Amino acid sequence: MASLTVPAPPCLKRPLHVPHRHMFGPGPSNTPDRILQAGAKPVIGHMHPETFEIMNDIKSGIQYMFQTQNKVTFAVSGTGHTAMECAIFNAVEPGESVLSTVNGIWGERAADVFERIGATVNTIVAPPGGFFSLDEIEQALSKYRPALLFVTHGESSTGVLHPLDGLGPLCHKYDCLLLVDSVAAMGGAPLHMDKQGKIDILYTGSQKVLNVPPGSAPISFSERACQKIFNRKTKPVSFFLDLSWLANYWGCDDKPARVYHHTGPVTAFYSLREGLAMLAEEGLENSWKRHESVAEYFHAELESMGLKPFVKEKKARLPTVTTIVAPHGYDWKEITTYIMKTHNLEISGGLGPSVGLVLRVGLMGCNSTKANVDLVLTALKDALKHCHKSKV
Amino acid sequence: MASLTVPAPPCLKRPLHVPHRHMFGPGPSNTPDRILQAGAKPVIGHMHPETFEIMNDIKSGIQYMFQTQNKVTFAVSGTGHTAMECAIFNAVEPGESVLSTVNGIWGERAADVFERIGATVNTIVAPPGGFFSLDEIEQALSKYRPALLFVTHGESSTGVLHPLDGLGPLCHKYDCLLLVDSVAAMGGAPLHMDKQGKIDILYTGSQKVLNVPPGSAPISFSERACQKIFNRKTKPVSFFLDLSWLANYWGCDDKPARVYHHTGPVTAFYSLREGLAMLAEEGLENSWKRHESVAEYFHAELESMGLKPFVKEKKARLPTVTTIVAPHGYDWKEITTYIMKTHNLEISGGLGPSVGLVLRVGLMGCNSTKANVDLVLTALKDALKHCHKSKV
Numbered sequence: 001m002a003s004l005t006v007p008a009p010p011c012l013k014r015p016l017h018v019p020h021r022h023m024f025g026p027g028p029s030n031t032p033d034r035i036l037q038a039g040a041k042p043v044i045g046h047m048h049p050e051t052f053e054i055m056n057d058i059k060s061g062i063q064y065m066f067q068t069q070n071k072v073t074f075a076v077s078g079t080g081h082t083a084m085e086c087a088i089f090n091a092v093e094p095g096e097s098v099l100s101t102v103n104g105i106w107g108e109r110a111a112d113v114f115e116r117i118g119a120t121v122n123t124i125v126a127p128p129g130g131f132f133s134l135d136e137i138e139q140a141l142s143k144y145r146p147a148l149l150f151v152t153h154g155e156s157s158t159g160v161l162h163p164l165d166g167l168g169p170l171c172h173k174y175d176c177l178l179l180v181d182s183v184a185a186m187g188g189a190p191l192h193m194d195k196q197g198k199i200d201i202l203y204t205g206s207q208k209v210l211n212v213p214p215g216s217a218p219i220s221f222s223e224r225a226c227q228k229i230f231n232r233k234t235k236p237v238s239f240f241l242d243l244s245w246l247a248n249y250w251g252c253d254d255k256p257a258r259v260y261h262h263t264g265p266v267t268a269f270y271s272l273r274e275g276l277a278m279l280a281e282e283g284l285e286n287s288w289k290r291h292e293s294v295a296e297y298f299h300a301e302l303e304s305m306g307l308k309p310f311v312k313e314k315k316a317r318l319p320t321v322t323t324i325v326a327p328h329g330y331d332w333k334e335i336t337t338y339i340m341k342t343h344n345l346e347i348s349g350g351l352g353p354s355v356g357l358v359l360r361v362g363l364m365g366c367n368s369t370k371a372n373v374d375l376v377l378t379a380l381k382d383a384l385k386h387c388h389k390s391k392v
Numbered sequence: 393m394a395s396l397t398v399p400a401p402p403c404l405k406r407p408l409h410v411p412h413r414h415m416f417g418p419g420p421s422n423t424p425d426r427i428l429q430a431g432a433k434p435v436i437g438h439m440h441p442e443t444f445e446i447m448n449d450i451k452s453g454i455q456y457m458f459q460t461q462n463k464v465t466f467a468v469s470g471t472g473h474t475a476m477e478c479a480i481f482n483a484v485e486p487g488e489s490v491l492s493t494v495n496g497i498w499g500e501r502a503a504d505v506f507e508r509i510g511a512t513v514n515t516i517v518a519p520p521g522g523f524f525s526l527d528e529i530e531q532a533l534s535k536y537r538p539a540l541l542f543v544t545h546g547e548s549s550t551g552v553l554h555p556l557d558g559l560g561p562l563c564h565k566y567d568c569l570l571l572v573d574s575v576a577a578m579g580g581a582p583l584h585m586d587k588q589g590k591i592d593i594l595y596t597g598s599q600k601v602l603n604v605p606p607g608s609a610p611i612s613f614s615e616r617a618c619q620k621i622f623n624r625k626t627k628p629v630s631f632f633l634d635l636s637w638l639a640n641y642w643g644c645d646d647k648p649a650r651v652y653h654h655t656g657p658v659t660a661f662y663s664l665r666e667g668l669a670m671l672a673e674e675g676l677e678n679s680w681k682r683h684e685s686v687a688e689y690f691h692a693e694l695e696s697m698g699l700k701p702f703v704k705e706k707k708a709r710l711p712t713v714t715t716i717v718a719p720h721g722y723d724w725k726e727i728t729t730y731i732m733k734t735h736n737l738e739i740s741g742g743l744g745p746s747v748g749l750v751l752r753v754g755l756m757g758c759n760s761t762k763a764n765v766d767l768v769l770t771a772l773k774d775a776l777k778h779c780h781k782s783k784v
Contacts, residue, residue, distance in 0.1 A: 002582075002584055002587055003677075004459060004584075004676060004677060005459055005584065005586060005587060006455055006456050006459050006460065006461065006586075007456070008456055008672040008675065008676070009449070009452035009453060009455070009456055009672065011448070011449045011452055012449055012452065012453055012665070012668060012669040012672045012673075013669075013672075014449075016430050016433065016446070016662060016665055016666060016669075017442070018433040018434055018436060018442065018446075018662065019434075019436065019442060020434050021434070021436050021437075021440075023435065023436070023437065025437060027655065028435050028437065028438070028655060028658070029435075030434070030435065031434065031435045031659075036432040036433075036434070036435075036659075037432060038408050039431060039432060039659065040428040040429060040431060040432035041408065041410040041428075042410055042411075042412050042413070042422070042423065042428070043415065043420050043421075043422065043423045043599070043605050043606075044410060044411065044413050044415070045413075045415065045417060045420065045738055046420070046606070048413075048738075050409070050410065050411060054408070054410075056403070057401070057403045057404055057406075060401035060403055060404065061401060061404055063398055063401070064398050064399070064400055064401055067396060067397055067398050068398065069398065077470060077471060077474075077607070078469060078470050078474070078632070079469060079654055079655045079656075079657065080654075080655065081631065081632045081654040081655075082469075082470070082632055082654075084632075085630055085631070085632050089629075109631065112631050113630075113631050115627070116627050116628065116629050116630065116631065117629055192396075192397065194397060194398075195397060205655070207435070207655060213435050213657065213658065213659040213660075214435075214438070214655045214656065214657045214658065214659075215469070215607055215657035215659070215660055235507070235508050236508065237481075237508050237509055237629040237630075238477055238505075238508065238629075238630070239473065239477070239501065239504050239505050239508060240470070240473045240474055240476075240477050260743065262471050262472075262473040262474075263419065263420060263471045263472065263473075263597070263599060263606045264471075264606065265471065265605065265606045265607035265660070266420070266605065266606065267423075267428075267431065267605040267606075267607070268605075268607055268657070268660070270408060270410065273404070273408055274408060276404060277404040277405075277408075280400040280401065280404045280405075281400075281404075283400065284396060284400070285395075285396060346437055346440075351652065
């Protein structure tokens with residue numbers, strides 16, 4: 001047997017060190033110990049009956065969080081991006097026309113994925129902080145006749161909560177599926193998947209309002225979406241994300257038994273179940289109201305200290321991720337670095353089209369409290385006092 | 393605001409219950425408490441410097457485990473299937489010719505993924521328990537002139553350890569990349585990514601010899617593979633698995649800064665780092681030897697109780713997953729069910745082409761001990777005594 005050419009790395013001799021930190025950026029958010037402990041329970045098999053029961057509980061929890069009766073409801077084994085690709089890979093075939101509404105980074109990324117699988121992609125673009133009226137969307141639907149419309153409910157890069165009312169019926173009038181990304185808003189802002197029209201495909205992530213470590217992503221497909229997907233002419237590009245396999249693994253189809261597809265991340269399922277249980281304990285409407293009132297308090301206090309919310313229209317402000325106009329004369333990067341160093345607290349700058357324009361503060365799930373708002377305000381005031389201000 | 397139509401599910405009121413169990417199937421394997429506790433450390437940001445340091449440690453650990461100096465070495469945010477798709481999506485363009493060696497389920501699955509992305513797929517097939525000689529592979533390379541060859545190092549469905557010596561030079565003679573799946577063998581059987589030829593793309597999973605919960609998958613790309621990938625004419629179908637983005641997120645390229653790509657599953661990284669640290673503590677060669685000697689003891693004891701190893705050639709037997717010829721006259725399903733129920737111990741039946749033909753016992757990482765072999769033997773003897781035997 002040949003001898004080793006690469007020796008054991010000395011860096012692995014150091015014990016793992018992870019600091020405690022206030023996670024008030026756009027995500028991941030802080031994870032309560034109860035959820036971390038759930039994720040530290042022993043590994044059992046991805047096909048064991050106890051795992052199937054945990055997966056069934058997760059399905060019920062997601063149906064509650066999404067307010068849907070959709071049978072095909074489950075968690076993707078991955079982060080929000082994986083869920084986005086799961087939705088797009090399954091719902092769209094090469095050559096089909098799709099429409100992506102772009103008012104921040106997520107519409108751009110969806111457009112990128114559509115292109116990669118050979119769809120004909122059209123976009124409508126709003127400036128950072130903006131969103132689309134039903135009229136604007138109808139014009140585009142009528143012009144491009146897409147098979148699918150992509151909308152970001154919670155645009156975490158710009159702090160916009162996109163209105164969803166009326167979108168479902170509009171899409172259906174044009175024989176178009178409605179795909180909604182609610183990674184950053186779900187659980188923190190009202191959404192009724194079935195009553196709103198209905199939304200055909202909806203997904204979120206674990207690491208935002210649910211306060212679960214990143215690594216699983218709830219998703220749901222309407223019957224209309226399934227009709228299209230299960231009658232595709234071509235196979236989706238991914239076996240791992242193929243809905244016919246995933247729906248079976250999650251017991252969402254009518255087959256008598258679940259078949260091995262991939263090795264589900266069982267400990268991620270444990271913590272996801274715990275996060276959903278905590279949401280059910282508080283009650284979805286209570287969570288919505290708490291996020292709303294904490295955000296209102298936050299926005300009022302920001303204005304009273306002379307800072308401006310980036311999103312002008314009050315009802316279009318995300319209650320989970322607040323964007324603040326980058327304070328004039330300051331280097332935003334110096335502010336976030338100072339706050340991290342001095343207050344052990346993460347807030348962040350912009351992302352994609354909002355880089356340089358905003359500061360972003362996420363208060364999601366258990367982080368959404370007035371006490372945490374006060375922590376952020378204290379840190380911001382301190383930063384504005386100590387960071388370098390140009391004389392311009 | 394509309395009222396809720398889906399009430400909170402009562403099932404989530406029950407506390408999460410997960411049993412302790414001997415995980416002696418083909419994976420996931422048992423996870424030591426040390427690794428579970430590492431994964432329960434607090435969530436910090438996927439772009440925080442402490443996370444980058446953990447990711448750097450993981451890279452070094454994987455380079456050690458794979459015995460490679462490849463710069464582009466990292467962990468995919470997903471299970472082994474995600475790593476398979478990461479390799480295939482990046483390394484192959486639509487219309488290219490590929491060759492998959494099929495001697496169990498993994499070659500079949502790779503062929504499926506190749507087809508999905510529009511490659512021209514050729515296969516050579518060996519019966520379950522078999523493998524391919526260099527001559528057979530050379531014939532196929534010369535006939536099909538593929539851009540890439542797929543080989544399964546540890547065929548967990550049939551218990552075969554595929555010989556790798558000579559494959560690299562052979563592939564390179566035919567200007568073909570060598571892609572090796574070592575999900576089930578890595579860390580438990582000798583492999584030298586660089587010295588063996590070298591292997592161009594290699595991946596494994598976390599939940600086998602590493603004893604880490606499923607959800608991360610080490611992978612490495614040779615410079616030759618990167619040359620091809622970074623000069624593609626088309627974008628890979630997946631943004632999430634696009635190597636140019638992933639290599640940057642993992643600090644494997646020459647760019648000055650890492651750019652946000654996706655939200656890395658940070659707690660999965662913590663536990664992966666811990667698993668790699670434990671492997672480095674034991675030493676790779678010691679781990680190889682331990683798996684080999686435990687497997688030899690196991691196979692000898694099986695024969696002494698009248699059971700037959702499924703793989704005839706000794707040197708082609710996987711030291712991590714042992715396949716046993718399904719005992720004549722018994723229903724294999726009754727045996728595995730009895731052992732689970734009576735001994736709280738998982739062993740499994742076949743998968744894909746080996747269904748009905750074998751029992752499979754995985755003793756991987758910390759599970760690979762003579763004491764655990766004795767547990768399995770006791771359980772098997774008990775099952776053969778108590779399960780129903782036909783008189784045929």
